Amino acid sequence: MTQKKPITVAITGAAGNIAYSLIFRICSGELFGNDQPFNLSLIDIEPALPALEGLVMELQDSNFRLINKTICTTDPFEGFRDADYAILLGSYPRNKNQTRKDLLGKNVSIFKIQGKALSFVAKKTVKVVVVGNPVNTNALVTAKYAENIPKENIVALTRLDMNRSISQLSRKLNKNVSNIKNVFTWGNHSASQFVDLSNGYLLEGSKKTPLTELVEKEWTYGEFQTTNQTRGKAVILKRGRSSAGSAANAVIDLLKSWIYGTETYVSMGVISDNNPYNVPENLIFSFPCTCKNGSWKISKDLKPNDFCKKMIKKNVDELVSERNIAFGLLQD
Numbered sequence: 001m002t003q004k005k006p007i008t009v010a011i012t013g014a015a016g017n018i019a020y021s022l023i024f025r026i027c028s029g030e031l032f033g034n035d036q037p038f039n040l041s042l043i044d045i046e047p048a049l050p051a052l053e054g055l056v057m058e059l060q061d062s063n064f065r066l067i068n069k070t071i072c073t074t075d076p077f078e079g080f081r082d083a084d085y086a087i088l089l090g091s092y093p094r095n096k097n098q099t100r101k102d103l104l105g106k107n108v109s110i111f112k113i114q115g116k117a118l119s120f121v122a123k124k125t126v127k128v129v130v131v132g133n134p135v136n137t138n139a140l141v142t143a144k145y146a147e148n149i150p151k152e153n154i155v156a157l158t159r160l161d162m163n164r165s166i167s168q169l170s171r172k173l174n175k176n177v178s179n180i181k182n183v184f185t186w187g188n189h190s191a192s193q194f195v196d197l198s199n200g201y202l203l204e205g206s207k208k209t210p211l212t213e214l215v216e217k218e219w220t221y222g223e224f225q226t227t228n229q230t231r232g233k234a235v236i237l238k239r240g241r242s243s244a245g246s247a248a249n250a251v252i253d254l255l256k257s258w259i260y261g262t263e264t265y266v267s268m269g270v271i272s273d274n275n276p277y278n279v280p281e282n283l284i285f286s287f288p289c290t291c292k293n294g295s296w297k298i299s300k301d302l303k304p305n306d307f308c309k310k311m312i313k314k315n316v317d318e319l320v321s322e323r324n325i326a327f328g329l330l331q332d
């Protein structure tokens with residue numbers, strides 16, 4: 001059997017919290033397969049280089065046979081060269097007294113330069129997952145400056161919100177997470193997100209029971225929403241730092257859906273152009289998506305109820321305000 005050609009996976013913020021969980025999972029072969037070798041391109045800033053070197057030592061000590069070559073760099077123009085995948089973690093996380101939007105001032109400029117670098121040196125087919133917060137707007141900034149890369153190739157991580165909602169439903173119904181299908185979030189990865197279970201169902205054997213028949217309306221529009229909306233902060237309050245293992249897990253889930261396809265809806269933060277839900281264009285918005293042959297599309301057949309439409313509008317307003325602040329800060 002001939003060996004597959006190595007692919008190149010670039011990861012920014014590679015010395016950080018999320019990366020420490022994500023990189024070992026990728027190196028195990030879980031994401032790209034046991035027969036797919038890869039080059040790892042690890043990007044961080046100067047003060048983080050000793051930690052990055054320590055990480056590389058640990059990778060060496062793990063004897064991962066799929067790693068073809070590893071580079072460490074502070075230069076995104078070197079780090080993104082020929083990348084097939086780029087996972088953008090590198091940015092500053094919030095503390096317990098901040099909202100994700102408060103990070104705009106510190107983080108947007110990072111995504112401007114990275115968008116430019118991706119545009120110049122990555123493959124045109126690169127799949128980019130943006131994770132750094134506020135993630136929707138950072139992904140929009142990346143897309144704006146990555147002029148040579150189709151906007152469809154740049155996706156914001158909102159999968160953690162979907163995963164959290166499935167976990168809540170699993171505990172509420174005392175059913176396994178794998179039995180809960182078609183639940184997703186609309187809008188921003190923020191406290192405004194709206195979790196939609198109106199198309200969701202519990203799958204047991206071939207029997208599908210709508211979730212709306214299994215959970216009370218009051219819970220669906222109350223505690224279910226607020227728990228999801230505040231989950232990131234709740235983790236920060238307990239851990240003293242933001243979610244890392246679950247965020248890394250959500251990156252893997254998102255990329256598996258995007259690469260290998262989906263049978264049900266999944267949450268993806270994607271460019272809003274040509275969506276059927278009255279979300280204005282040029283926003284990165286979490287929609288119910290399905291994936292096939294390495295491409296995503298927004299599911300077009302849903303009928304949001306009036307409450308859901310109100311929440312979509314709330315998220316649009318918030319994202320337009322973030323976009324105005326971000327583009328104002330960047331000024332070109």
Ligand SMILES: NC(=O)C1=CN([C@@H]2O[C@H](COP(=O)(O)OP(=O)(O)OC[C@H]3O[C@@H](n4cnc5c(N)ncnc54)[C@H](O)[C@@H]3O)[C@@H](O)[C@H]2O)C=CC1
Pocket residue numbers: 012013014015016017018019043044045048089090091092093094110130131132133135157158160161189242243244247
């Ligand atoms: N979208 C989502 O669902 C989630 C997003 N996040 C966000 O992910 C980001 C990363 O989180 P953590 O890994 O916990 O943070 P961390 O602080 O542990 O790591 C971030 C890393 O990024 C590096 N960095 C900073 N500026 C950089 C630049 N210009 N280029 C390359 N690297 C740079 C830092 O040196 C650090 O090593 C944060 O913005 C956090 O809020 C976290 C959890 C979930």
Ligand SMILES: O=C([O-])CC(=O)C(=O)O
Pocket residue numbers: 093094100133160189231232233235236242243
């Ligand atoms: O809450 C945060 O700052 C980190 C994050 O995005 C999450 O855990 O959802």
